[in-house]
Amino acid sequence: MIETRLGEFEEVILLLVGILGEGAYAYRIAEEFKSQTGRSISIGATHSTLDRLEGKGFLKSEMGSATAERGGRRKRIFSITALGKRVLKESRDFKVSLWEQYPAFKVNIGY
Amino acid sequence: MKQRTSIPPLHAQRLLKRLLRNELAEEVLGDLEEKFYESCETQSSFRAKLNYWYQVMNYLRPFAIKRFKTSPSNSGDMLQSYLKIGWRNLFRNSTYSIINITGLALGMAVALLIGLWVYDELSFNTSFKNYNRIAAVYHHIEFGEDKFTIGDVPVPMGQELRETVAEFEETVITTWPKEQIVDFEDTPTTITGLFVEPAFATIFSLEMNAGSAAALKEIHAVLLSQSTAEKIIGPDAVGKTIRLNNHDNVVVAGVYKDFPNNSEFANIQILLPFNYYTAMGDPAQQVTNWEDLNFQCFVLLNENTSLASADLKIKSLLISKGSDDLKAIKPEGLLLPMARWHLYNEFKNRVPIETKANLIWMFGSVGVFVLLLACINFMNLSTARSERRAREVGVRKVMGSVRSQLINQFLSESLLVVVAAFVISMLLVWISLPWFNTLTVKQISIPWNNFYFLSATFLFIITTSLLAGSYPAFYLSGFNPIKVLKGTFKVGKWVKRPRQMLVVFQFTVSVILVLCTGVVFQQIQHAKNRPVGFLRQGVFFVAVRTQDLSLANYNSLRADVLATGYIQNMSKSFFPITGSMSADASITWDGKDPASRPLIALNSCSHDFPSTNGFEFVAGRDFSRAYSTDSAALIVNEMAAKIFGDDVIGKKIKFASGIEREIIGVIKDQIRWSPFTNQSAHMYFVKYEEYGFLTFRLAEGASTQAALASIKGIIKKYDQAAPFEYKFVDEDYNRLFNHEERIGKLATIFASLAIIISGIGLLGLSAFAASQRTKEIGIRKVLGASVFQVWKLLSQDFLKLILIALLVALPLGYYLAHNWLTQYEYRTNLSWGLFAVVGIAAVGLMLISISHQSLKAASSNPVDSLRSE
Numbered sequence: 018m019i020e021t022r023l024g025e026f027e028e029v030i031l032l033l034v035g036i037l038g039e040g041a042y043a044y045r046i047a048e049e050f051k052s053q054t055g056r057s058i059s060i061g062a063t064h065s066t067l068d069r070l071e072g073k074g075f076l077k078s079e080m081g082s083a084t085a086e087r088g089g090r091r092k093r094i095f096s097i098t099a100l101g102k103r104v105l106k107e108s109r110d111f112k113v114s115l116w117e118q119y120p121a122f123k124v125n126i127g128y
Numbered sequence: 129m130k131q132r133t134s135i136p137p138l139h140a141q142r143l144l145k146r147l148l149r150n151e152l153a154e155e156v157l158g159d160l161e162e163k164f165y166e167s168c169e170t171q172s173s174f175r176a177k178l179n180y181w182y183q184v185m186n187y188l189r190p191f192a193i194k195r196f197k198t199s200p201s202n203s204g205d206m207l208q209s210y211l212k213i214g215w216r217n218l219f220r221n222s223t224y225s226i227i228n229i230t231g232l233a234l235g236m237a238v239a240l241l242i243g244l245w246v247y248d249e250l251s252f253n254t255s256f257k258n259y260n261r262i263a264a265v266y267h268h269i270e271f272g273e274d275k276f277t278i279g280d281v282p283v284p285m286g287q288e289l290r291e292t293v294a295e296f297e298e299t300v301i302t303t304w305p306k307e308q309i310v311d312f313e314d315t316p317t318t319i320t321g322l323f324v325e326p327a328f329a330t331i332f333s334l335e336m337n338a339g340s341a342a343a344l345k346e347i348h349a350v351l352l353s354q355s356t357a358e359k360i361i362g363p364d365a366v367g368k369t370i371r372l373n374n375h376d377n378v379v380v381a382g383v384y385k386d387f388p389n390n391s392e393f394a395n396i397q398i399l400l401p402f403n404y405y406t407a408m409g410d411p412a413q414q415v416t417n418w419e420d421l422n423f424q425c426f427v428l429l430n431e432n433t434s435l436a437s438a439d440l441k442i443k444s445l446l447i448s449k450g451s452d453d454l455k456a457i458k459p460e461g462l463l464l465p466m467a468r469w470h471l472y473n474e475f476k477n478r479v480p481i482e483t484k485a486n487l488i489w490m491f492g493s494v495g496v497f498v499l500l501l502a503c504i505n506f507m508n509l510s511t512a513r514s515e516r517r518a519r520e521v522g523v524r525k526v527m528g529s530v531r532s533q534l535i536n537q538f539l540s541e542s543l544l545v546v547v548a549a550f551v552i553s554m555l556l557v558w559i560s561l562p563w564f565n566t567l568t569v570k571q572i573s574i575p576w577n578n579f580y581f582l583s584a585t586f587l588f589i590i591t592t593s594l595l596a597g598s599y600p601a602f603y604l605s606g607f608n609p610i611k612v613l614k615g616t617f618k619v620g621k622w623v624k625r626p627r628q629m630l631v632v633f634q635f636t637v638s639v640i641l642v643l644c645t646g647v648v649f650q651q652i653q654h655a656k657n658r659p660v661g662f663l664r665q666g667v668f669f670v671a672v673r674t675q676d677l678s679l680a681n682y683n684s685l686r687a688d689v690l691a692t693g694y695i696q697n698m699s700k701s702f703f704p705i706t707g708s709m710s711a712d713a714s715i716t717w718d719g720k721d722p723a724s725r726p727l728i729a730l731n732s733c734s735h736d737f738p739s740t741n742g743f744e745f746v747a748g749r750d751f752s753r754a755y756s757t758d759s760a761a762l763i764v765n766e767m768a769a770k771i772f773g774d775d776v777i778g779k780k781i782k783f784a785s786g787i788e789r790e791i792i793g794v795i796k797d798q799i800r801w802s803p804f805t806n807q808s809a810h811m812y813f814v815k816y817e818e819y820g821f822l823t824f825r826l827a828e829g830a831s832t833q834a835a836l837a838s839i840k841g842i843i844k845k846y847d848q849a850a851p852f853e854y855k856f857v858d859e860d861y862n863r864l865f866n867h868e869e870r871i872g873k874l875a876t877i878f879a880s881l882a883i884i885i886s887g888i889g890l891l892g893l894s895a896f897a898a899s900q901r902t903k904e905i906g907i908r909k910v911l912g913a914s915v916f917q918v919w920k921l922l923s924q925d926f927l928k929l930i931l932i933a934l935l936v937a938l939p940l941g942y943y944l945a946h947n948w949l950t951q952y953e954y955r956t957n958l959s960w961g962l963f964a965v966v967g968i969a970a971v972g973l974m975l976i977s978i979s980h981q982s983l984k985a986a987s988s989n990p991v992d993s994l995r996s997e
Contacts, residue, residue: 042159043159044159044162047163059186060156060160060163060183060187061183061185061186061187061188061189061192062186062189064159064187064191064192065191065192068192069191080155083158086161087158087161087162088157088158090154090155090157090158090161091155091158092155092158092159
């Protein structure tokens with residue numbers, strides 16, 4: 018059975034893929050993760066998550082262009098699928114609904 | 129673009145390339161390199177390299193690394209193929225397969241039966257929870273020259289042991305098994321029982337199905353075994369009243385689970401309180417009498433107590449308590465642990481007799497040998513055929529088989545045969561077990577749920593198939609295919625030699641088994657031909673077990689019986705003619721050497737006992753009512769007469785009780801003990817007032833059925849409650865041969881199976897030899913060889929082997945048979961005639977099994993064999 022739930026880390030990676038757009042390949046995503054969260058992550062771990070998300074059908078990928086920094090090797094560019102977008106949205110809506118039910122934050126949240 | 133100062137570490141790159149899945153290599157290496165150069169700009173190149181390594185290590189994840197088991201597995205298919213090929217081979221060579229499987233199945237069945245029997249014998253009594261802590265008190269005693277070992281003790285022994293020996297947790301005194309007549313609702317039944325003290329239940333962990341074992345403390349309460357209670361009373365036996373020996377009414381206080389069949393008390397159907405036993409006699413006299421050695425004593429040792437330390441404490445207990453009479457027999461106590469009760473409970477000159485244990489090992493080894501014979505067939509036939517299969521191996525190798533596949537193929541083929549044989553052998557065992565149980569007087573069943581049994585059979589199947597399959601599997605699979613296919617390959621002598629040796633071994637074992645069986649029968653016949661000294665045909669006896677019958681007027685009973693006309697003569701005696709006798713060492717006579725205390729067996733009887741039983745007189749005369757002095761007369765046998773000295777007629781013999789009796793007649797020695805042992809001195813005297821046996825001799829031409837019916841009626845007239853159970857002397861006498869005849873029957877079966885197995889093995893080998901030489905025989909016949917010459921050619925190889933086997937087997941068989949015979953005091957001489965017969969028969973039998981194939985080959989048309997290619 019294919020796992021279709023979205024983990025927290027996976028959600029972040031999925032969002033980063035969306036943010037980076039055409040530049041979303043493993044190394045870039047790992048760098049972006051570091052600069053956005055301040056936590057460092059190995060390229061391997063990022064790649065593994067990307068692979069998993071692709072397996073779940075939230076991402077698709079194709080080989081992109083090669084650059085000199087890469088020794089002339091091509092990169093794999095990831096992009097979000099329609100299913101991925103829907104899952105992201107559902108995830109956000111679910112959390113917002115939870116936030117709204119939390120009285121202590123209800124007033125301050127400005128969604 | 130900046131000058132590149134460093135490059136990514138090559139080793140890390142190489143490692144990654146080796147481990148990473150090919151389709152990921154480009155993007156991953158690209159990513160890492162980009163990362164590396166970016167790091168180089170901000171960090172030292174060392175740190176960048178370190179980071180590269182870190183990134184590589186982080187790629188060693190399941191999603192990214194190669195799947196190393198590249199080729200898809202086909203072992204399931206191969207296994208199926210092995211079995212299919214094996215199956216086809218079974219049918220292609222159906223003769224060999226039948227020989228292999230029948231031989232092996234027979235051997236396995238024999239080994240299984242014997243194994244079950246040995247297991248049953250060795251596990252005797254192990255069902256008792258305290259098996260390792262129970263012992264029986266025995267004593268070595270001496271009567272002059274004769275040393276005996278007995279399991280009899282006096283009653284006060286129990287109390288003494290309880291008080292003085294700390295090593296014993298429990299001690300119990302019981303009687304020997306005694307027959308009891310139990311009467312419930314006017315149907316008397318005879319069952320066997322023990323009078324026991326309450327501790328019996330603890331020591332032997334009696335399992336109560338109903339009621340309580342505490343009843344053994346009472347007097348008029350008894351415990352019945354489950355099966356007996358059901359048979360006599362039915363369900364809910366507890367609380368019912370039964371009449372015991374037509375004497376007392378007792379209550380059934382409990383029902384215990386039957387003792388297992390292979391245990392000491394298997395035939396004990398009723399347990400009675402020892403208090404009841406003492407209450408029947410004179411209690412004060414019984415409980416304190418150290419002289420009355422008529423009881424058994426069992427002890428339960430404390431945990432972690434050694435037998436040896438307790439042994440010392442009972443060693444001289446009896447001799448210190450007894451009177452001079454008791455001291456005279458020098459009793460020396462010992463403890464016999466439960467593990468030795470079944471096989472080592474008989475002693476001779478203080479040393480345990482190992483006959484029973486030896487028999488088990490003897491048959492155990494016969495089982496192993498028969499199995500070995502069957503395995504040898506299996507191995508011989510597979511090595512013999514291996515030459516033919518060498519070509520198959522060559523072709524298979526050319527087609528691309530690897531060696532391990534060939535090994536697997538041969539092993540699975542032999543496994544197939546072994547499993548088939550095993551299934552058949554289980555079937556054979558299952559069918560023959562009831563019959564085997566009758567023969568061995570056992571109740572063995574196949575222990576399906578016994579872990580040891582299952583693992584032993586599993587181990588056995590694996591070992592046999594490995595043994596039999598190992599030669600073709602490991603040797604043939606190593607051939608060079610080119611040599612084999614070119615035909616230059618020949619299986620050498622070193623394969624043929626072991627095969628020949630195995631054939632010799634097979635025949636040696638079979639001939640020895642046949643020889644020993646012959647000796648067993650010769651020995652039985654020898655003992656059967658021994659003069660018995662009394663009449664066996666048409667004589668039967670009835671036990672007197674009730675008081676009313678024993679007190680009945682003997683003379684009027686006798687008159688009533690003789691009046692029927694069916695009975696020629698009748699008498700009464702304390703012991704029956706085929707039963708045991710009591711013995712006395714305290715008699716004296718004039719001129720006796722005071723130092724010698726010969727033990728002489730005694731039987732008291734009515735005047736008519738010698739005439740009823742047809743005693744043969746050598747000197748003097750029979751008891752006669754005409755002489756009133758005959759009530760103090762004595763008839764002795766020849767051995768006793770020899771002890772008393774010359775001219776014994778008229779000699780006065782003095783008994784310990786003070787009575788003096790005069791010898792009036794000497795009879796021929798009789799067989800009163802096992803016909804295989806030396807007989808003893810014994811004598812008969814006249815006495816009427818005792819329980820005992822009534823002996824009847826049928827009148828000539830009288831109908832047995834009518835006689836039995838009329839005597840039954842007469843006995844009922846004198847005592848309504850007496851059961852009528854009779855035994856014919858000839859049948860009872862034959863009982864003495866039961867053990868040896870059982871050995872003889874078992875030996876016959878095993879020896880014939882051994883011969884059959886060896887025979888079919890030889891049949892297979894000769895068929896193979898003939899088929900291998902088909903061409904040669906064809907050419908020889910074309911050149912003018914006669915059928916006889918060809919037959920000789922094919923047979924002489926095997927004949928040589930059989931002769932060698934005979935040369936080994938005959939002396940070895942002689943030695944073994946001689947050893948077996950030494951356990952008997954009365955034994956046959958080994959005759960060379962028997963050996964000659966066995967030898968000739970063995971050669972003849974083998975020639976027949978070889979000749980079938982050789983003649984077939986010799987008489988075939990040479991055109992057919994030469995044209996075949």
